[in-house]
Amino acid sequence: MDELSQDDALDAGIIVEQLRSLVAEGRNEYPRTWMPRATYEDLVVDDGREPIHLLESLHYLHRHWDMANSRICKGIGWGPKAIVQRVLSRIVNGAMSHYFAEEQEFRSNLCRAIDAIAYRVDNINYADQRALLGAVRGDLIDLARHVEHRLDAGANGS
């Protein structure tokens, strides 16, 4: 995006395409700032069921899963208390580093799993509605054919 911002005139279409390609390239890189996946469809304009991936708690989870910064205790100032805190922090982090790394990996996988489940549930939800609409469509076209046959039969009969 940076190189685009230097141009005098910008083509919005190019920016949109570039954004999409950036997202596509970074799809497998984790962590990245989380975004819900594509399930926006005209089909469910009037639907009252809200997609799971729009749940605020899911957003919170994705914003806060990475706690790497929280366990680094920098202390405040150079007083004895701050120095002791920093020393203790180093000792604990050093001793527990394996556990923390495992825990970080666990949280990362948990987020991925919940994201995948939300995505799957939303897809099933929409597939359900699409199937319903398809069935209605099929019924209506069958009905139309039936009417057409009856009209033809009536015309031949008369």
Added chain:
Amino acid sequence: MAAISVAPRPRTRPVVAIVTRFWGETQNEAAAATRLLAGALARHADVAVVQLDEAGRATYADSVFEVHRVPVRGANRRRSALLRAALAGRVDPSGLPAAAAALLRRYEGRAPDVLGTLDAIAPDAVVLAGVHQPWDVATLGVPGDGRRPRVVTIPFLNAGRPLPAEVARLVAPADLVGTVHPGERAPLVSLAPERAPDIVPVDLAIGVNRHATADPLVGVAAYGEYVLVVRRFPAGGPRLVRAVRAEMLPPILHGLSVAEVDGETWRICNAHNTAVLPVNPSHVNFARLVARARATIDVRPPGPVGAIAIESMLLGVPVVVPGDSAAQAHVAAASGGLWYRDVGELFDAVRVLVSSPIGATLARQGRAYAQAKHGDNDAFVARTATLVLGPAFALPEPRG
């Protein structure tokens, strides 16, 4: 709206008849655009509106317009909408079974009285606004037929789900076809390639409160800079239940606040607080809110005109709009904002607009486009008169 008797009048000015379903109490973009066109035409012609409606026949005065309400008989809007939605899912809608198309026509109803009404009006020009025209438009003839009124079709392709055959039926008798956004041209040309020169943009003039930028809205100052999410506007308009909410955006906006217009409820929030804005949800206040925003994010069901995108660009604010919509066609033509296919792309687009100089450049480009195409009301009036009354029509001085 008092009932009046229509007396024969001396023909000092041309008479234009607008045949449409988009009139009356309906609050949507197509109705607003039709009224805008009628208002522009009324500067140079007497405008009669033939309103297609399920209610009974009536004639009444509505502002400067003489409205002839013509009943649509046998219509079943719910079944028609359901069947239309079902048929729109077909891979090749042009290959519809004849019986399905016939069933759709039946649900759309019939308005045979339109012909008699047009005979009584004896217009110099007829505007077919919207694809829903359940009467025999073929009786209007085709361009080049002797003494027939000039016919202009403005199909509003993004209103409802018009089938190609329905659109083609209205293109055939038209001397000109007017498009209300740049994205309408391609499908119309593919339907009738030989009529490509007759497909012209209408470029509606969108009125905005030019002084809005000088007069901020009460209650927003404490929240600093903000982006605006439009969930429902005007208050009676359509709304997506599951659209993005204002509370979802502060974490990605680096300290910016988020204002939200949701019908009659207007709010503003940041990462810590939310406040309801104690204002009248009027258009003037809406312009005030837009004018001070860093970006306008439209999450409403897409309308057929994209008026709010144009309004935002006119006020120098970049927009984020749904892809494959009238608004997107304007924004792409103007390079005045970005568009999204899904919520993730919406977040990305907003992030780019507020965190880089791209937003300012797009805002400048959008304003230039909107000013040139949609900012001059007098030019729009002249354009519309020439479009509907023909190039030979010499514009007299506007009345009043």
